[in-house]
Amino acid sequence: MNTSKLIPILAIAATSSTSCFGVTIYLDFGPTATSTPANSPYTTSGTPTWNTVGVTDVAAGSILDINGSIATGVSLDIGSAAGSGSTPNTTLSLSSQPTSSSNLGGIYNTGIYAGSSVGTDGIFNSPGGNTQSAAVGFQIGGLDAGIYEVYVAARNTSRTENDGIYSQTVSVGSSSSAGNFSYLSSSGSSGSTTAETLNYNTVSSTSAWIEDSNYLKYTITLAEGGFLNLAVLGGGVDRRGFLNSVQVVSIPEPSSFAALFGLATLAFLVRRRFIKS
DSSP states (O other), X not given: OOOTTHHHHXXXXXXXXXXXXXXXXXXXXXXXXXXXXXXXXXXXXXOOOOEEEOSSOBXXXXXXXXXXSBOTTOEEEEEXXXXXXXXXXXXXXXXXXXXXXXXXXXXXXXXXXXXXXXXXXXXXXXXXXXXXXXXXXXXXXXXXXXXXXXXXXOXXXXXXGGGOOEEEEEEEEEESSOSOEEOSSEEETTEXXXXXXXXXXXXXXXXXXXXXXXXXXXXXXXXXTOEXXXXXXXXXXXXXXXXXXXXXXXXXXXXXXXXXXXXXXXXXXXXXXXXXX
Protein backbone atom coordinates (compact mmCIF):
# COMPACT_ATOMS: atom_id res chain seq x y z
CA MET A 1 0.00 0.00 0.00
CA ASN A 2 1.34 3.46 -0.95
CA THR A 3 0.52 5.98 1.83
CA SER A 4 2.72 8.87 0.65
CA LYS A 5 -0.27 10.80 -0.73
CA LEU A 6 -2.85 9.56 1.75
CA ILE A 7 -1.26 11.10 4.84
CA PRO A 8 -1.10 14.69 3.46
CA ILE A 9 -4.75 14.55 2.40
CA LEU A 10 -5.83 13.36 5.86
CA ALA A 11 -3.75 16.12 7.41
CA ILE A 12 -5.56 18.71 5.28
CA ALA A 13 -8.92 17.35 6.45
CA ALA A 14 -7.89 17.59 10.10
CA THR A 15 -6.59 21.14 9.71
CA SER A 16 -9.72 22.26 7.88
CA SER A 17 -12.01 20.87 10.60
CA THR A 18 -10.21 23.01 13.19
CA SER A 19 -10.42 26.23 11.20
CA CYS A 20 -14.07 25.71 10.27
CA PHE A 21 -15.29 25.21 13.82
CA GLY A 22 -13.70 28.22 15.55
CA VAL A 23 -12.76 28.38 19.21
CA THR A 24 -14.78 27.60 22.35
CA ILE A 25 -13.66 29.10 25.68
CA TYR A 26 -14.89 28.73 29.25
CA LEU A 27 -14.39 31.60 31.72
CA ASP A 28 -14.67 30.97 35.49
CA PHE A 29 -14.77 34.33 37.25
CA GLY A 30 -13.59 34.61 40.86
CA PRO A 31 -10.51 33.50 42.83
CA THR A 32 -11.10 29.73 42.93
CA ALA A 33 -10.22 27.31 40.14
CA THR A 34 -12.94 24.72 39.69
CA SER A 35 -12.39 21.03 40.44
CA THR A 36 -15.79 20.13 38.94
CA PRO A 37 -15.44 21.32 35.32
CA ALA A 38 -18.46 19.38 34.04
CA ASN A 39 -20.85 21.23 36.39
CA SER A 40 -21.99 24.10 34.17
CA PRO A 41 -24.97 25.43 32.22
CA TYR A 42 -23.69 24.22 28.84
CA THR A 43 -22.36 20.76 29.61
CA THR A 44 -22.63 18.19 32.39
CA SER A 45 -19.98 15.74 31.17
CA GLY A 46 -16.33 15.58 30.23
CA THR A 47 -13.36 17.52 31.57
CA PRO A 48 -13.27 20.86 29.71
CA THR A 49 -10.57 23.41 30.51
CA TRP A 50 -11.71 26.51 32.39
CA ASN A 51 -9.85 29.83 32.55
CA THR A 52 -9.86 31.24 36.10
CA VAL A 53 -10.34 35.01 35.75
CA GLY A 54 -10.19 37.76 38.38
CA VAL A 55 -10.63 41.49 37.96
CA THR A 56 -7.65 42.10 35.68
CA ASP A 57 -7.29 41.80 31.91
CA VAL A 58 -6.03 38.62 30.25
CA ALA A 59 -3.69 39.19 27.31
CA ALA A 60 -3.72 37.24 24.07
CA GLY A 61 -1.72 34.04 24.46
CA SER A 62 -2.91 33.39 28.01
CA ILE A 63 -6.47 32.17 27.32
CA LEU A 64 -7.01 28.45 26.76
CA ASP A 65 -9.74 26.77 24.75
CA ILE A 66 -11.80 23.90 26.18
CA ASN A 67 -9.16 21.39 25.05
CA GLY A 68 -6.37 23.13 26.96
CA SER A 69 -4.71 24.65 23.90
CA ILE A 70 -3.91 28.35 23.58
CA ALA A 71 -6.79 30.25 21.99
CA THR A 72 -4.49 32.10 19.61
CA GLY A 73 -5.10 35.85 19.43
CA VAL A 74 -8.00 35.85 21.92
CA SER A 75 -7.85 38.51 24.65
CA LEU A 76 -10.11 39.52 27.52
CA ASP A 77 -10.55 43.08 28.84
CA ILE A 78 -12.38 43.41 32.17
CA GLY A 79 -14.37 46.55 32.96
CA SER A 80 -17.01 48.11 35.17
CA ALA A 81 -19.48 50.98 35.44
CA ALA A 82 -20.77 52.86 38.47
CA GLY A 83 -24.06 54.73 38.37
CA SER A 84 -25.85 56.98 40.81
CA GLY A 85 -28.40 55.34 43.10
CA SER A 86 -30.92 53.50 40.94
CA THR A 87 -29.68 55.21 37.75
CA PRO A 88 -27.04 53.13 35.99
CA ASN A 89 -24.15 54.33 33.92
CA THR A 90 -24.84 52.43 30.69
CA THR A 91 -21.30 52.68 29.34
CA LEU A 92 -18.89 50.01 30.54
CA SER A 93 -15.41 51.41 31.07
CA LEU A 94 -12.63 48.96 30.23
CA SER A 95 -10.12 51.12 32.10
CA SER A 96 -12.05 50.77 35.37
CA GLN A 97 -11.52 47.44 37.11
CA PRO A 98 -14.25 45.86 39.26
CA THR A 99 -13.74 46.22 43.00
CA SER A 100 -14.10 42.60 44.09
CA SER A 101 -13.23 38.98 43.31
CA SER A 102 -14.82 36.75 45.94
CA ASN A 103 -15.42 33.09 46.81
CA LEU A 104 -19.03 34.04 47.73
CA GLY A 105 -21.16 30.95 48.53
CA GLY A 106 -22.24 32.25 51.94
CA ILE A 107 -25.86 31.23 51.32
CA TYR A 108 -25.87 28.90 48.33
CA ASN A 109 -23.14 26.24 48.41
CA THR A 110 -24.96 22.99 47.60
CA GLY A 111 -26.41 21.47 44.43
CA ILE A 112 -25.05 23.23 41.38
CA TYR A 113 -23.19 25.63 43.71
CA ALA A 114 -21.38 22.94 45.71
CA GLY A 115 -17.62 22.95 46.26
CA SER A 116 -15.65 24.88 43.68
CA SER A 117 -18.53 25.23 41.22
CA VAL A 118 -18.02 27.83 38.50
CA GLY A 119 -21.41 29.23 39.52
CA THR A 120 -20.45 30.00 43.12
CA ASP A 121 -17.56 32.47 43.18
CA GLY A 122 -17.46 35.55 41.01
CA ILE A 123 -16.48 39.15 40.43
CA PHE A 124 -18.56 42.27 41.00
CA ASN A 125 -18.35 46.03 41.28
CA SER A 126 -19.28 47.63 44.59
CA PRO A 127 -18.18 51.27 44.74
CA GLY A 128 -21.10 52.31 46.95
CA GLY A 129 -22.55 49.13 48.44
CA ASN A 130 -25.59 47.26 47.17
CA THR A 131 -27.76 50.37 46.88
CA GLN A 132 -25.77 51.94 44.04
CA SER A 133 -26.20 50.71 40.47
CA ALA A 134 -22.93 49.08 39.44
CA ALA A 135 -22.13 46.89 36.45
CA VAL A 136 -19.33 44.48 35.68
CA GLY A 137 -18.38 43.04 32.32
CA PHE A 138 -15.77 42.41 29.66
CA GLN A 139 -14.84 42.59 26.00
CA ILE A 140 -13.34 39.64 24.11
CA GLY A 141 -11.19 40.29 21.06
CA GLY A 142 -9.62 37.92 18.57
CA LEU A 143 -12.53 35.54 18.04
CA ASP A 144 -13.09 34.22 14.53
CA ALA A 145 -16.05 35.51 12.58
CA GLY A 146 -19.07 33.26 12.98
CA ILE A 147 -21.95 32.22 15.21
CA TYR A 148 -21.51 31.74 18.96
CA GLU A 149 -23.73 30.64 21.81
CA VAL A 150 -23.01 32.41 25.09
CA TYR A 151 -24.02 30.88 28.44
CA VAL A 152 -23.93 33.22 31.45
CA ALA A 153 -24.24 32.47 35.19
CA ALA A 154 -24.78 35.66 37.21
CA ARG A 155 -25.82 35.41 40.88
CA ASN A 156 -24.82 36.65 44.32
CA THR A 157 -24.58 33.29 46.08
CA SER A 158 -23.99 35.06 49.40
CA ARG A 159 -27.42 36.73 49.39
CA THR A 160 -30.68 35.11 50.41
CA GLU A 161 -33.78 36.07 48.49
CA ASN A 162 -35.63 36.20 51.82
CA ASP A 163 -34.12 39.69 52.08
CA GLY A 164 -36.07 40.66 48.96
CA ILE A 165 -36.15 39.92 45.26
CA TYR A 166 -33.22 41.11 43.20
CA SER A 167 -32.27 40.78 39.54
CA GLN A 168 -29.29 40.43 37.25
CA THR A 169 -29.66 41.96 33.80
CA VAL A 170 -27.13 40.51 31.37
CA SER A 171 -26.34 42.34 28.14
CA VAL A 172 -24.51 40.54 25.33
CA GLY A 173 -23.58 42.18 22.04
CA SER A 174 -20.87 43.00 19.55
CA SER A 175 -18.91 45.94 18.26
CA SER A 176 -16.62 46.54 15.32
CA SER A 177 -13.86 48.18 17.35
CA ALA A 178 -12.20 47.79 20.74
CA GLY A 179 -12.94 50.10 23.66
CA ASN A 180 -15.69 51.16 26.04
CA PHE A 181 -19.17 50.05 24.98
CA SER A 182 -22.80 50.76 25.72
CA TYR A 183 -24.80 47.95 27.26
CA LEU A 184 -28.50 47.26 27.87
CA SER A 185 -30.60 47.03 24.70
CA SER A 186 -29.16 49.09 21.85
CA SER A 187 -28.28 48.98 18.17
CA GLY A 188 -26.30 51.05 15.74
CA SER A 189 -23.35 51.12 13.38
CA SER A 190 -20.98 50.00 16.13
CA GLY A 191 -22.94 46.82 16.86
CA SER A 192 -25.99 45.62 18.77
CA THR A 193 -26.83 44.44 22.28
CA THR A 194 -29.49 42.14 23.67
CA ALA A 195 -30.41 42.36 27.36
CA GLU A 196 -32.23 39.71 29.39
CA THR A 197 -32.94 39.48 33.11
CA LEU A 198 -32.67 36.79 35.78
CA ASN A 199 -35.06 37.42 38.68
CA TYR A 200 -33.98 35.75 41.91
CA ASN A 201 -36.59 34.83 44.49
CA THR A 202 -37.27 31.97 46.89
CA VAL A 203 -38.19 29.58 44.06
CA SER A 204 -35.03 30.12 41.98
CA SER A 205 -33.42 26.72 41.39
CA THR A 206 -30.20 25.66 43.12
CA SER A 207 -30.37 21.92 42.38
CA ALA A 208 -30.12 22.03 38.58
CA TRP A 209 -29.07 24.39 35.81
CA ILE A 210 -32.26 25.84 34.33
CA GLU A 211 -32.26 28.37 31.52
CA ASP A 212 -33.88 31.70 32.47
CA SER A 213 -33.87 30.63 36.14
CA ASN A 214 -30.18 30.62 37.06
CA TYR A 215 -28.45 31.16 33.73
CA LEU A 216 -29.08 32.85 30.38
CA LYS A 217 -28.27 31.74 26.85
CA TYR A 218 -27.60 34.04 23.89
CA THR A 219 -26.82 33.49 20.22
CA ILE A 220 -24.59 36.10 18.62
CA THR A 221 -23.00 36.53 15.20
CA LEU A 222 -19.56 38.13 15.06
CA ALA A 223 -18.23 39.81 11.95
CA GLU A 224 -14.60 39.53 10.91
CA GLY A 225 -12.52 41.54 13.39
CA GLY A 226 -15.51 42.03 15.70
CA PHE A 227 -15.55 42.09 19.50
CA LEU A 228 -17.88 40.29 21.88
CA ASN A 229 -19.20 42.55 24.66
CA LEU A 230 -20.91 41.49 27.90
CA ALA A 231 -22.11 43.39 30.98
CA VAL A 232 -24.16 42.52 34.07
CA LEU A 233 -26.20 45.04 36.10
CA GLY A 234 -28.04 44.35 39.34
CA GLY A 235 -31.51 45.51 40.36
CA GLY A 236 -34.01 45.29 43.20
CA VAL A 237 -32.53 44.94 46.69
CA ASP A 238 -29.03 44.45 45.25
CA ARG A 239 -28.02 46.80 42.44
CA ARG A 240 -24.59 45.26 41.89
CA GLY A 241 -23.92 43.08 38.87
CA PHE A 242 -22.31 39.69 39.58
CA LEU A 243 -20.44 37.59 37.03
CA ASN A 244 -19.79 33.94 37.89
CA SER A 245 -19.13 32.10 34.64
CA VAL A 246 -19.37 32.53 30.89
CA GLN A 247 -19.12 29.87 28.18
CA VAL A 248 -18.53 31.07 24.62
CA VAL A 249 -19.31 28.16 22.30
CA SER A 250 -18.53 28.24 18.57
CA ILE A 251 -21.43 26.95 16.45
CA PRO A 252 -20.39 25.60 13.02
CA GLU A 253 -22.33 26.96 10.07
CA PRO A 254 -23.92 24.47 7.62
CA SER A 255 -21.26 25.30 5.02
CA SER A 256 -18.57 24.19 7.49
CA PHE A 257 -20.23 20.81 7.91
CA ALA A 258 -20.48 20.46 4.13
CA ALA A 259 -16.81 21.31 3.65
CA LEU A 260 -15.72 18.89 6.34
CA PHE A 261 -17.92 16.12 4.93
CA GLY A 262 -16.45 16.68 1.48
CA LEU A 263 -12.89 16.42 2.77
CA ALA A 264 -13.70 13.30 4.77
CA THR A 265 -15.29 11.69 1.71
CA LEU A 266 -12.26 12.56 -0.41
CA ALA A 267 -9.91 11.05 2.17
CA PHE A 268 -12.02 7.89 2.32
CA LEU A 269 -12.02 7.46 -1.46
CA VAL A 270 -8.27 8.04 -1.72
CA ARG A 271 -7.69 5.51 1.06
CA ARG A 272 -9.74 2.88 -0.79
CA ARG A 273 -7.81 3.56 -3.99
CA PHE A 274 -4.43 3.06 -2.37
CA ILE A 275 -5.57 -0.04 -0.48
CA LYS A 276 -6.51 -1.65 -3.79
CA SER A 277 -3.29 -0.59 -5.50
